[in-house]
Structures are given as C-alpha cells and as structure tokens.
Amino acid sequence: MPAADDDGRPVPSADDRAARTPAPAPAKRGRSKLVLLGVAAFGALGIAYGAGLLLDHADVPNGTTVLGVDIGGTGKAEAMNKLDAVLGERARMPLVLEVEGEQKTLKPSVAGLSLDTENTVRGASGRDYNPVSVIGSLLGGARQAEPVFKVDEEKLTAALKDLTESSGGGPRDGMVKFAGGKAVGVPGKPHKQVDAGKGADMLEDAYRTQVATGRSEAVELPVALEQPSVDQKEIDRAIREFGEPAMSGLVTVRAGDRSIPFSPTGSLPKFLSMKPVNGKLVDTYDLKVLEELYGSTFDGVLITRGNGSRTPVTPQDVAGALREALRETDPAKRVGVIELDPR
Structure with a gap:
C-alpha cells in the first residue's frame, strides 16, 4: 500500500517525484561557437589592420591609383614620374575641335590646360587610417585618387577667341587707321564668334576625358553671330x-x-x-x-x-x-x- 499523509491522501513515491521534475535545458553550444568565431574574426582583422599600417611606410599608400596608374607604395617624386610617364603624353596631345564644320587642333598648353601631377600626388599622399583601405591594400585592393588639373582662364579665353571665324573679310571690329595725312574710320562687321563661356566648359571636359582615356575626339564648339563692340x-x-x-x-x-x-x-x-x-x-x-x-x-x-x-x-x-x-x-x-x- 502507498504511504498516506494525515488527511489520508497518498504520498508520492521518490520515483513519482523524479518523473514529474522537468529535465534541465541543454546548453546552447551553437551560440557560444558563433561568439567565439566573431571574437576570433575581430582579432584577425585587428592583426591585419596593424600589419597593414606597419607595412605601409611610403608617402603614397599601397594600392593607390590615379586614372588606372598604380602609384601606391612609392615616394612623391617616384609617383610623379610614374604619372608623367603614363599620362604625360595624353596630357600634351592636341585637342581636336570643330568650328562651323571646320576641324582645328589646339595644344593644351596654348589653352592653359595641364595635368598637375605635383598636386595630384600631394592629395594622394599621407597615411590612410581607414580600416577598409588598409586591410584592402594587403589583399591587393585599389584606392583611387582624383587627378588635379590646372586651368588658366585667361589663356583659355584667348585661345577660344583665336578660333573665331569671321563672317567676311576685313576687320571684325571698328578701328581708325592713318593714311595720307588723315584719320580714317574703318567700321566693324558682324562676325561669328565662339561662345567663350560654353566653349571653355566643353574644352575642360574634353581635356579631362582625353587624359583619362588617351583618346582625342572632336569637340564641336558653339558659335554665335556677334555685333562689333565699337560702333x-x-x-x-x-x-x-x-x-x-x-x-x-x-x-x-x-x-x-x-x-x-x-x-x-x-x-x-x-x-x-x-x-x-x-x-x-x-x-x-x-x-x-x-x-x-x-x-x-x-x-x-x-x-x-x-x-x-x-x-x-x-x-x-x-x-x-x-x-x-x-x-x-x-x-x-x-x-x-x-x-x-x-x-
């Protein structure tokens, strides 16, 4: 007979109590492994980051490129020489222009356009502490630096004026000449002139593209009919x-x-x-x-x-x-x- 308490109710046996007690939950081993893996990965990244900083002592950080030219891991002078060697010829190629159906060429130096390798390298130099860049350089990743261009606005405007086509013979603007002891007025004539504002922007864009690609494509410059400034x-x-x-x-x-x-x-x-x-x-x-x-x-x-x-x-x-x-x-x-x- 099972044992009973003072009120006559049966008392559960030890086996019955053991059967009713819930079993302890199993340990979450999967989550622990993920935590350990995350800590390990973070540590590895830290080591890689430190190694990247230690290994990159050059003026220009490893993996730095300018228009596809790798100048990473070099000093400033060497980086400039590399840019000049690869991009110098492109930077000096004549621009091909089209004015009123006539094709012309224009030297960048005459138009006041040039690639500023010194400031380009200066902008690309210095330690890069961005973890993505530092670790990426160890894995062969590239860091793209922007090229710097010089534009002499005065030269550019003068070059565009030289490209202007007159609508006829004779002077475009009025003048006074001296002949036979007299001052003779020479009226100006309406003439076609390259739009200096729009033309300058187009030439700058064309030059940047030419240096980047090495290809020189004709740029059609806008022309308008101008009246003489001297009446x-x-x-x-x-x-x-x-x-x-x-x-x-x-x-x-x-x-x-x-x-x-x-x-x-x-x-x-x-x-x-x-x-x-x-x-x-x-x-x-x-x-x-x-x-x-x-x-x-x-x-x-x-x-x-x-x-x-x-x-x-x-x-x-x-x-x-x-x-x-x-x-x-x-x-x-x-x-x-x-x-x-x-x-």
Whole structure:
C-alpha cells in the first residue's frame, strides 16, 4: 500500500517525484561557437589592420591609383614620374575641335590646360587610417585618387577667341587707321564668334576625358553671330579727340639735345593706329617700326630710372612722349619731351 499523509491522501513515491521534475535545458553550444568565431574574426582583422599600417611606410599608400596608374607604395617624386610617364603624353596631345564644320587642333598648353601631377600626388599622399583601405591594400585592393588639373582662364579665353571665324573679310571690329595725312574710320562687321563661356566648359571636359582615356575626339564648339563692340559713334569720337589732332602737323620727340620729327604724311601712319580696348578706341604704336624710324637718334642718351639706374632711351619712352604731343594742335606744343631725370 502507498504511504498516506494525515488527511489520508497518498504520498508520492521518490520515483513519482523524479518523473514529474522537468529535465534541465541543454546548453546552447551553437551560440557560444558563433561568439567565439566573431571574437576570433575581430582579432584577425585587428592583426591585419596593424600589419597593414606597419607595412605601409611610403608617402603614397599601397594600392593607390590615379586614372588606372598604380602609384601606391612609392615616394612623391617616384609617383610623379610614374604619372608623367603614363599620362604625360595624353596630357600634351592636341585637342581636336570643330568650328562651323571646320576641324582645328589646339595644344593644351596654348589653352592653359595641364595635368598637375605635383598636386595630384600631394592629395594622394599621407597615411590612410581607414580600416577598409588598409586591410584592402594587403589583399591587393585599389584606392583611387582624383587627378588635379590646372586651368588658366585667361589663356583659355584667348585661345577660344583665336578660333573665331569671321563672317567676311576685313576687320571684325571698328578701328581708325592713318593714311595720307588723315584719320580714317574703318567700321566693324558682324562676325561669328565662339561662345567663350560654353566653349571653355566643353574644352575642360574634353581635356579631362582625353587624359583619362588617351583618346582625342572632336569637340564641336558653339558659335554665335556677334555685333562689333565699337560702333560708329565711338569711331567718330576717336577721330575727333585724337585722330584729327594727331594728323594736324609735324610732331617732334626730344631727349636732351637730341630730337626727331615725325610727319603725318610720311612716318606717323607707319606705326600709329587706333584699336579697340574694352569697347573704346585707343592710340596704338608699333614699337618695332617706331624704333627702326628713329634709329640712332638717341644713342648715348641715358635716362635716370626710378630705381636710380641709368639706361638708354627705349621705344616705349618715345611712344610715351608722342602720346601727349599728338593730342595738341598748337605747333608750339607738339613737342614730346623725354625727361632724362624725372625724379
């Protein structure tokens, strides 16, 4: 008979109690293994990261490329030489342009475009502490650095102006020339001109592509019809204020005891003209021709300059004296004096 308590209820045996007690849950061995694997992987990455830093002592980090050229693990000078060797020829290739159906070529140096290898390498140099880059360099991974280009805006604009096609013969802009003792106005003509703003952007893009790919494809530059910047009103003003006085008679240039006259029917028209500068006509002198005309007149005459040095008379000195004298109509005032000691 099973044992009973004081109330007569049966007392469970030891076997019955053991059967009713739930068994302990099995240990989660799988999760422990994952944790251990994660710790091990993290440790391995740390070791790899440290090894990458220790092994990469060069100016340019391992795995660094510029437009496909591997310059990683080198000093700055060697990296520049590598870029010049591979990209230098591409950077000097003439650009192929198309203006109004006519194909032309333009040297990058003339357009003020160049690959700046020095600043490119400078930007790619220095320690890279990014774990992805450092570990990737050990595994042969690449780190791409951006090339740096130089753009001389002034040269680029001038080059685009040189590419301009005129719509006809003769000058594109108005001017004043001197002939037969008279100032003669020459009206400008409408002309086709490359759009400098859009054209500059297109040339820059084309140059970058050419350096990157080594291929030179024709760039069609936009052209628009431009009106002359110097109109008839400006031509009339220039003749009235300068042209007519300039041709009113002989003009003389004097330096010390030396002097030489210039005639409106002889020598003046050979070197004197008026050309546009920012929409205004200004007197312009062909210094080479002027020097040939006065020859040895001022030989031995020295001018004391602002720095105290004494130097011979130059064509610029003669032109400067002429500029003031040509504006006068009184014969007594048509003498341009070169001061020998302007201090």
